[in-house]
Amino acid sequence: MSEKKPRIRVRGLTKIFGDEQHVALPLLQAGKNRDEVQKATGAVIGLQDVTFDVDEGEILVVMGLSGSGKSTCLRCINRLIEPTAGSVHIDDTDVTALGERDLMELRRTRFGMVFQQFALFPHRTIQRNVEYGLEVQGVPPAARRDKAMAAIETVGLKGWDQHFPSQLSGGMQQRAGLARALALDPDVLLMDEAFSALDPLIRRDMQQELVALQKRLKKTIVFVSHDLDEAIALGGRIVLMKDGRVVQQGTAADFLADPADEYVRRFVEHIDVLGVVTAGDAMRPPVAVRPWQSSADEALAILTQSGEPVVTVVCEMGRFQGTVDADTLRRAGATELRLLLSDRDACVPRSATLNEAVARLASGRGEIAVTGPDGELFGVIANADLIAALARRRVETAH
Amino acid sequence: MEFDIPHIPLAEWCDIALDWATEHFSGVTRAMSAVVGTAIETTTDFLVGLPPWLVIIACGLLVWRLTTWRIALGTVLGFAFLWNLELWRATLQSLVLVLVSTAFALAIGIPIGIAAALSKRFWRVVGPGLDMMQTMPSFVYLIPAIPFFGLGAVSACFATIVFAMPPTIRLTALGIMQTPPELVEAADAFGSSRWQKLFKIQLPLAIPTIMAGVNQTIMLALSMVVIAAMIGAGGLGGEVWRAIQRLEAGQGFQAGIAIVVLAVILDRITQHIARHMRRDRQQG
Numbered sequence: 001m002s003e004k005k006p007r008i009r010v011r012g013l014t015k016i017f018g019d020e021q022h023v024a025l026p027l028l029q030a031g032k033n034r035d036e037v038q039k040a041t042g043a044v045i046g047l048q049d050v051t052f053d054v055d056e057g058e059i060l061v062v063m064g065l066s067g068s069g070k071s072t073c074l075r076c077i078n079r080l081i082e083p084t085a086g087s088v089h090i091d092d093t094d095v096t097a098l099g100e101r102d103l104m105e106l107r108r109t110r111f112g113m114v115f116q117q118f119a120l121f122p123h124r125t126i127q128r129n130v131e132y133g134l135e136v137q138g139v140p141p142a143a144r145r146d147k148a149m150a151a152i153e154t155v156g157l158k159g160w161d162q163h164f165p166s167q168l169s170g171g172m173q174q175r176a177g178l179a180r181a182l183a184l185d186p187d188v189l190l191m192d193e194a195f196s197a198l199d200p201l202i203r204r205d206m207q208q209e210l211v212a213l214q215k216r217l218k219k220t221i222v223f224v225s226h227d228l229d230e231a232i233a234l235g236g237r238i239v240l241m242k243d244g245r246v247v248q249q250g251t252a253a254d255f256l257a258d259p260a261d262e263y264v265r266r267f268v269e270h271i272d273v274l275g276v277v278t279a280g281d282a283m284r285p286p287v288a289v290r291p292w293q294s295s296a297d298e299a300l301a302i303l304t305q306s307g308e309p310v311v312t313v314v315c316e317m318g319r320f321q322g323t324v325d326a327d328t329l330r331r332a333g334a335t336e337l338r339l340l341l342s343d344r345d346a347c348v349p350r351s352a353t354l355n356e357a358v359a360r361l362a363s364g365r366g367e368i369a370v371t372g373p374d375g376e377l378f379g380v381i382a383n384a385d386l387i388a389a390l391a392r393r394r395v396e397t398a399h
Numbered sequence: 400m401e402f403d404i405p406h407i408p409l410a411e412w413c414d415i416a417l418d419w420a421t422e423h424f425s426g427v428t429r430a431m432s433a434v435v436g437t438a439i440e441t442t443t444d445f446l447v448g449l450p451p452w453l454v455i456i457a458c459g460l461l462v463w464r465l466t467t468w469r470i471a472l473g474t475v476l477g478f479a480f481l482w483n484l485e486l487w488r489a490t491l492q493s494l495v496l497v498l499v500s501t502a503f504a505l506a507i508g509i510p511i512g513i514a515a516a517l518s519k520r521f522w523r524v525v526g527p528g529l530d531m532m533q534t535m536p537s538f539v540y541l542i543p544a545i546p547f548f549g550l551g552a553v554s555a556c557f558a559t560i561v562f563a564m565p566p567t568i569r570l571t572a573l574g575i576m577q578t579p580p581e582l583v584e585a586a587d588a589f590g591s592s593r594w595q596k597l598f599k600i601q602l603p604l605a606i607p608t609i610m611a612g613v614n615q616t617i618m619l620a621l622s623m624v625v626i627a628a629m630i631g632a633g634g635l636g637g638e639v640w641r642a643i644q645r646l647e648a649g650q651g652f653q654a655g656i657a658i659v660v661l662a663v664i665l666d667r668i669t670q671h672i673a674r675h676m677r678r679d680r681q682q683g
Contacts, residue, residue, distance in 0.1 A: 080587055108590030119585035123603045133589040135599070184589075 005091075006053035007220045008077065008188065013086035015046035015072055015244075021084050029085075034243055046072040048244045050086070054188075059214055059221040061231040064241035070224045073241065074192055077222065078111045079103060090188065108137045112181025116193035118173045120165035126152065126176045127161035133184040144183075151183035152176075154213070171202040178210075182217070191223045195230065207233040228252070228267065232276055240264060252276045273390060279357045280350035282389035283370040283379030286312050292321050296332035296340060303329065309366035310346075312380060313337050319375040320347050325365050347371045350378055354389070357381055421546045428547040436553045439499055446491045451482045454491075466671040473667065477660045486635060486657045493634035493661065496552060496624045500559035501617050508564040508616070509609065512571025513597070522572065529565045537562050537623055541630045555627030563619035570612030574605025610673030617665050625658055635661065 016024045024043035027036070034045045047069045054060045064070040075081040077088050079095060088095040090110060098106060112133070120129050127148050134144035152161050155175040165173055174194060181189055195203045207230060214221055225231055231238050232252045239249045248260035252268065253276050259265040288308040290299045292315055299311045303326055310323040322341035332340055347369040348357050360368045367382040381389075446454060455478045463471035481490045515522040540561050544554035578601045586596045628636030635658050642651030 078588060080584055104590045104592060106590070107588060111588065113585070113588040115581060115585060117581055119579075119581040121582060121585075121600060121604075132586075132599070136589055136591045136595050180589075190588075 007056040007091060008054040008222070009087075009089040010050060010052050010054075010073075010077070011087045011089075013047050013050040013073065013076055013088065014084050015069075015076060015081060016043045016084045017046050018043040025084055045244050046081075047076065047083070050241070050244075050246055052239050052246060052249055054220055054222055056220055057214075057218045059211070059223055059234045059236035061234055061236055061238045062222060062224045062241060063226065063228065063231050063238050065226055067243075068241040069244035070226075070241050071192055072244075074190055074222060074224045077188075077190060078107055078113065108133065109184070110187050112184050112186040112189045114174070114177045114181050114189065114191040114194040116196055118165070118170075118177045118197070120173055120176055120180070122165055125162050125164055126157065126168070126179075129165065129176055130161075130179045130183045132180060137184075147185075148179070148183050151179040154182060155179045156209075170198050171206065174198060174206065187220060189219050189221045191221060193224055193226065196226065203230070204233065211235060228271060232271070240267065253278060253281060257281070274354040274358060277354050277389060278350065279348045279352045279354065279370045279381060280378070282354060282357065282385060283350075283381050284385055286369070286377060286380045288312060289314060289377065290337055291316065292338035292341070293336055295334045295336060296324070296329045297334060299324065299337055300326065300329040308380075309382065310343075311337075312367075312369055312377065313341055314377050318377060320369045320371050320377045322346070323365065323367065323369070347375075348381075349373070354386065357386065361386060417543050417546070425547055429549065432548040432553040435499075435556065436548075436551060439495060439552045439556070442499075443492050443495045446495065447488050451478075451487050455479060455482065462668055466668055466675075470667050470671055474664050477664045481657050481660060484653060484657060486638065486654065489633065489635045489638050489654070490657065490661060492552075492632075493621070493624050493636065493658075496555060496559065496627075496632060496634060497617065497620045497665070500556050500563060500620045500624070501613070503556070503560045504564040504616050504620065505567055505613060507560070508567035508612075509571050512568040512609075512612075513575060513602075515568065515572040516575035516601075517593075517597070525568065525572075529569055532561060533565045537626055538629070541627065545630060550631040552632055554630050555624060555632030558627055558630075559620050559623040562623045563616045566615035566619065567609070567612040570615070571605065571609050574608030574612075575601045577608065578604050607673060607676050610669070610676055614666065614669040614673055617669055618662065621658070621662050621665060 014025070014028065016028070018024070018041075020041040020043040024037050024041040024045070027040060028034075028045065028048065032040070034048065037043060037045060050069070050073055052060070062070045062073055072081055076083040077090075077095070079088075079098075083096060086096070090106070093106065095103070095106065120126075121132065124132070127145070130148040130151055131144045134147055139147070149161065152158060155178050157172060157175050157179060160168065160172065160176075165176065168176065174197075177194070195206045198206060210221075211234060213219075221236075223231075223234060223236075225234075237249060237251055238255070240247045240255070242263055248255060248264050252271065255264055255268045256271060256273065256276055259268060287306040288299075288303050288311045290302065290311055290313055292313050303311045310325045311329065312323055313321045315321050321338070322344040323346050324337060324340045324342065328340050328342070343364055346360060346364040346367070348360055348371070350370050350372060357368065361381070361383060367380055369377055370379045370381060372378055455475055458478060459471045459475040462474045478490070481487060511525065515525045537558070540558035541554065544557045548554040548557055575597075582600055582604070583596065586600045591599065624632060624634060625636035625639065628634065628640040631637075635654050638654035639651055639658070642648070642654060
């Protein structure tokens with residue numbers, strides 16, 4: 001996708017819990033499955049051969065149900081859990097090969113972590129909580145106070161810095177948790193079910209704010225979640241895990257369009273299709289297109305032949321200009337199309353979700369254009385196309 | 400049925416060990432005894448030399464600052480009662496012994512507790528030791544104390560330290576080990592060293608539990624100081640001891656009630672401080 005080198009590379013990560021891991025690992029590598037190994041050795045397989053990349057500046061959601069190994073996977077990245085085999089690289093540093101001291105240094109400078117149950121220190125004020133990472137780095141008090149205050153302001157907790165965690169609501173506590181991670185200005189944020197303990201409404205706000213924050217601060221975020229809607233709201237790639245293995249990675253739309261197996265299919269079954277499928281997925285090539293200097297008569301002929309509700313008008317550069325419907329064309333005779341244009345905004349970008357397309361279609365004349373970044377015409381979606389796209393997903397997910 | 404099973408000479412072994420220790424260390428311990436003994440005596444004499452009302456008011460003010468006016472008032476009334484019973488000198492002797500023993504017990508016990516919390520192996524050694532220290536009849540500690548420290552306050556102090564220390568060790572270790580795992584994980588995730596984790600997170604969070612241990616240690620110290628009267632520690636225990644020897648029930652109860660009053664005062668003060676710290680932790 002991007003030419004940049006990935007910020008984090010996870011390769012063949014395997015975690016076996018229990019004392020028998022050195023017996024269990026060869027069995028696993030010899031191709032025995034999780035249950036067989038567990039029966040033979042008593043060791044529990046937490047992760048098995050997990051491989052993925054995280055690009056710089058992206059939000060990667062590691063998703064799965066409880067027990068799928070997603071949290072274990074996250075903790076292996078900064079080695080809060082020691083992986084049994086495999087490697088984790090952040091840029092050119094092999095995290096899995098670091099000694100204790102170097103690992104400590106790496107955690108202090110490169111990683112910020114946010115926890116499901118917030119894990120704020122109850123005996124410290126919000127300010128002192130947010131300062132914590134800087135404090136262990138040995139940053140002098142004045143400097144760390146400034147940075148902490150800046151982070152507190154970033155997450156919208158200004159004025160609460162002298163309060164204790166127990167005096168804050170859940171949502172505010174997690175803002176403080178986020179501020180504590182941001183204060184270090186780390187490259188990577190590790191977020192473990194960070195919003196799962198919050199009320200649905202607050203959760204949605206926090207998701208939106210995180211996306212906005214990430215656009216501004218360009219952090220690389222690995223976000224663990226069990227909630228597909230959350231993964232979609234965060235809008236990035238998803239690594240779907242089951243029983244300690246990666247089942248599929250890609251965007252939610254990829255999962256819908258081409259599920260790797262029955263499990264993925266069932267996982268995305270109840271997904272809100274309108275929020276995931278893009279206009280680019282649902283569009284078809286335009287049939288009734290005319291440049292804007294052609295006459296209405298000419299356009300009417302094409303329109304009648306095509307059976308489209310409107311003719312789509314483009315300029316010399318191929319950019320979308322607007323639409324003209326059949327009635328107008330009939331009345332206009334030889335007039336140039338450019339003088340007849342209406343519905344100049346009957347278009348959506350290719351990356352827009354069907355939700356936006358539906359809204360446009362509802363206020364237009366039965367067809368909208370799908371455009372690229374410079375307004376160039378890529379395709380069209382008519383009411384029937386939308387219904388067909390939805391029906392296609394339903395059919396796919398029903399089988 | 401008669402079997403000629405040789406008995407295990409446990410008592411002899413203990414004697415041999417003690418004799419050996421006495422021979423090699425009693426020089427040092429006697430010297431220590433002289434220093435500590437002088438310190439205890441000087442402090443007691445100084446306090447006894449002051450007018451009782453002055454000491455009582457000073458104690459009242461101190462307690463008021465540390466706790467509430469109610470507890471301060473209780474302290475003043477309690478001490479006035481003990482003065483009125485003409486047990487003032489004995490009270491001060493006991494109080495000084497309790498405080499000195501507790502100070503030593505904390506100075507030794509808290510670091511041991513921390514070490515026990517940090518090292519599972521050390522905890523496995525210390526745990527049974529603590530059980531033994533607590534189940535051993537407290538009188539037994541008095542016997543070896545004498546050859547090391549001689550009759551009197553220092554021996555009492557030594558026996559009291561051994562007897563009163565376990566709760567502090569135990570609760571310090573417990574408090575640290577009970578730090579919520581997610582907080583330990585958070586501290587680790589931000590790259591804390593072992594000591595940073597200990598001093599910035601684990602110890603501050605363990606303080607309420609440690610204070611509960613301190614409270615118990617003070618209570619045990621008081622009970623031991625009373626028993627230590629048998630080896631000449633004096634104080635309120637000495638009054639009880641004398642009453643026993645003379646079969647003076649009234650005198651005995653009077654001294655006994657005085658001990659209860661002192662115990663209640665010490666307990667209320669330390670409990671209040673412990674509770675206050677727990678509230679602090681939540682709200683500041």
